[in-house]
Amino acid sequence: MDTHEHDYWVQCTRLRSKRQRKRMQREDETKQLIRKHKEQKAIWTEMRNLGWTELKPPVQRGFIRYFVLRPDVARTKEAAFFQKLLNKINTKEWSSRKDFKKKRRRFGKKVYVVREQKLRDVSVKDFIKDFSDKERTCFDEALVHFGKCKTPFKVYRFIETWRFVLKVQPSMITKVRIKNLDLEKRQAELDKFFDYDRKERLWRLLDCTYKRDYHTKGKYKSPLDNRTFASVLDEHWPEPQMNVTFKNPRKSEGFCFKLNLHQSIIDHIAA
Numbered sequence: 001m002d003t004h005e006h007d008y009w010v011q012c013t014r015l016r017s018k019r020q021r022k023r024m025q026r027e028d029e030t031k032q033l034i035r036k037h038k039e040q041k042a043i044w045t046e047m048r049n050l051g052w053t054e055l056k057p058p059v060q061r062g063f064i065r066y067f068v069l070r071p072d073v074a075r076t077k078e079a080a081f082f083q084k085l086l087n088k089i090n091t092k093e094w095s096s097r098k099d100f101k102k103k104r105r106r107f108g109k110k111v112y113v114v115r116e117q118k119l120r121d122v123s124v125k126d127f128i129k130d131f132s133d134k135e136r137t138c139f140d141e142a143l144v145h146f147g148k149c150k151t152p153f154k155v156y157r158f159i160e161t162w163r164f165v166l167k168v169q170p171s172m173i174t175k176v177r178i179k180n181l182d183l184e185k186r187q188a189e190l191d192k193f194f195d196y197d198r199k200e201r202l203w204r205l206l207d208c209t210y211k212r213d214y215h216t217k218g219k220y221k222s223p224l225d226n227r228t229f230a231s232v233l234d235e236h237w238p239e240p241q242m243n244v245t246f247k248n249p250r251k252s253e254g255f256c257f258k259l260n261l262h263q264s265i266i267d268h269i270a271a
Contacts, residue, residue, distance in 0.1 A: 030205060033198060033201065033202050033205065034202075034205065036190055036193060036194070037194075037202055037206075039190065040187070040190045040191075040194075043183055043186055043187050043190070044187070046180075046183060047179075047180065047183050047184070047187070050177065050178040050179070050180060051177075051178050052175045052176065052177055052178065053175060053176060053177075053178055054174065054175050055173060055174055055175055055176060058172045058173060058174045059172070059173045060170045060171065060172055060173070061171050061172075061173055062094055062095055062096045062097075062170075062171045063094070063095055063096075063097070063098050063100070063168055063169065063170055063171055064092055064093065064094050064095075064168070064169060064170075064171045065092070065093050065094075065095070065100055065117060065166055065167065065168045066090055066091065066092045066093075066166070066167060067086060067090050067091070067119065067164040067165070067166060067167070068086075068164065068165060068166075068167045069082060069083055069086065069163065069164060069165075070162070070163055070164065070165050073163045073164075081134070081135075082163055085135055085138065085158075086164060088120075088122075088130060088131070089119045089120045089122065089158055090119070090120070091117060091118065091119060091120050093115070093117055094171060095115065098168060099114070100114055100115045100117075100168070101113060101114055101115065102115050117166060119157070119158050119161065119164070121142070121144065121155040121156070121157055122139065122155060122156040122157075123153075123155060123156075124154055124155075124156070127139070127156045136156075138158060138159055138160060139156040139157060139158055139159065140156065140157055140159050141154060141155075141156060142154070142155055142156070142157050143155075150222075
């Protein structure tokens, strides 16, 4: 191989085209996203495993509210049964106010109203798995919508809600999680690195089931989607069709209409 051929071979092997450089840059960015995502998961796991430390004395932060048995129900023979049932459907809420009120605007004026709290709705799977035959008699079926989903879901709700009352007590913090400043600093840097565009690209790389439109998810589809109002009217109330036959203008001027009439109408006209 002479010198000219050697130099040509070196240039062909070392120099890359614009498309190759762009592809390699894209691959490097992809590897960097996956590497930082693994580092973020490792830091989060390490921070969760640091443990807890006791607070002496404990600190109060707001109030919590949950359901308990009514005093007259707690004195009956079925108290143990309803207490066991309450442990499965009880809910707990936190508030900074003891009266659990929140602001609402009525007729342009801000007022305080009490926050509503309900028992937990039981799904079909949990209803069959976690409840006995006697406990199932205390529930009734209901259809609910979650978020913006148009498809209703069947749940089971407790019927005799009068057996339980709400109880409010202070929310006491007795322990706090141990913190590591170096890990928190690195976690903040990674959170700043993953902006919206990089997160969306990472979700595609990890094959996550992320969708912007949650309405199209599921088998249900509205029959009126992508249809005009005129097409819907034509489907339910079609207009009568007329066959117009044009004659030779040399023989007779104008045109005549030829209607497709029913035979009964033609007999009625002839009579």
